[in-house]
Amino acid sequence: MMPASLQEFVGQEGLLGTGGPLRRLIEEDRIVSLILYGPPGTGKTAIARIIAKKTEARFVSLNAVTAGVKDIRNAIAYSGSGRTILFIDEIHRFNRLQQDALLPHVESGEITLIGASTQNPFFALVPALASRSTIFEFNPLAPEDIKLLIRHALASEKGFGKHRVEMDERALDYIAVRCSGDARKALNMLELSFLTASTPTSGKVTITVEGLRKSLQQKSFYYDEDLHYDIISAFIKSMRGSDPDAAVYWLARMIASGEDPMFIARRIVICASEDVGNADPMALNVAVSAMQAIEKIGMPEGRIILAQAVLYVATAPKSNASYMAIEKAADAVVNNPLQEVPDHLRDSHYKGAEKLGRGIGYKYPHNYNGHYIQQEYLEHEQTFYEPSDEGYEQNIKTTMKKRRSNQK
Known part of the structure; x- marks a missing residue:
């Protein structure tokens, strides 16, 4: 059932419909080096075979699963002086050495490369090869x-x-x-x-x-590396966006596609800290407990544990104040002069520390009313943590505001 012509080809209207860029290249026999990228069964190999029938150039076909550098060299030697198109199916299977063997011949124009890949060429191919090819993305058929x-x-x-x-x-x-x-x-x-x-x-x-x-018997799923990252991105953004229905849907998609439940659990833990934080400190406890439970319980019952954690995080009040605080502090460390540790905060447990002025003047907060006493903890005062008005963090904000007002 492989299509024999463009007229028989189904799908990819944007590329192969009337006036589409790939259609014009094929019809005018002006093929340039191409990377055809997309999920299995979207027509990449079929189009290569149509090109082979229509082009006046020599057409050599290899499969990266079985071909090696020697096969590449033989194919290039076969090209002679005429225009040659080298089609490599599953080109992402080639290692760097094999891809590098292609590069000088593509650069010189000795061969026109057509590569078919189910993986994102910007990740799967060496940058020099990807940059010298026109990349056409094939989408799943409607x-x-x-x-x-x-x-x-x-x-x-x-x-x-x-x-x-x-x-x-x-x-x-x-x-x-x-x-x-x-x-x-x-x-x-x-x-x-x-x-x-x-x-x-x-x-x-x-x-x-x-x-x-x-x-x-059951629905079959396509789930490659790109879709793995796309779905986990949608999953995290749905939890962050407080949409429990979307979050649990993407969870179900990952489970049905065979995603590692521990990978999912780790993403929930990260989201609980980064996107909920101190607005609901219990979110992190729930997420960590779910991760530990998955290790002990496993699947399929583990899906219920994951769902509980996902729904808790998705419906919890949100704050990224903890994330922003560490980002600001890290930026200060990298881009500003490093602050010295104030003498009264330095380690003073060893003999002779007092003679060096270490720890002198330190005030132990628990000895004071409210377990708080004003003193300097940074050489130069800076503000990194700015609590939000969401959930429990509102209480933190009120407490911090009260303490800071007492410092003035």
Whole structure:
């Protein structure tokens, strides 16, 4: 079912629709070095094969899983003096040495490189190679595109056209939603449902939602490194933004995709401190307790523990004052002259410390009313912590304001 032409290709309208940049390069046979980046089943390899059919240039194909530096050199040697396009599927699998072997030939124009990658090229490729290539991002196919693809597969002689297959709209929707925009996965799901469907005496195969559920059993998920970071980002921002429903949804997505529960737990702990902080000090306790419980309980019951912590953090009052305080203090340490430790705060437990003036004049706060006494703790006074008006931090702010007013 691999498309043989641009007319048969489904999806990526922004790149391959009428007037799209990649379509124009292909139609005019003006291919430059390209990195086609996106999830599996979005058409990267299919487009490379279409280019191979349309271009007047030599077209050499390698797969980074099995190819090495020797294969790269052989492919380049094969190019001779004519224009050569070298397609490398899964180029992100190449190590730095293998990528560096490509670089001088791409720079000189000896070869035109087309790389297909499921990983972000700005992370997966050496910067010099990424910067010398035009990067086109392929997105997961929309459900309507998936349904169009399935209809074509049912009608085409290359697909199921030679069989008597019927499929209702509900069954189409079922696959379109559950393939996560992956055309290859959608076709595999269609094939599995066809092979496992019962064939009546009429010889006609009917694919139903009920049959699909039995054959597919569960929803399948695409979850690569980029999506891992995108979803964890959405998860953290949902907790920070006090949206418990969004936060627990992204939690469920990560769990269903097989994310390490301890990784999730650590993110909750960080959020509890960075985004809730002293507005509700219990948030950190809940998050740390959840992380410890996950270690002892494990999954699948651990999902309940994670959900409890997520919902607590998401609904807690918010303050980033602790985060801002350490950022300001760190900036002061790095960018300003370092402050000396005042003599009265210096260590005085050793013999001879008093002769050096260490610890002299220090006032022990617990000896004073309210367990507080005004004294200098910095050589030059600076303010780093500015408590918010949220939750418990409002009490802290009131206490600090009272103490500071007594210093004047």
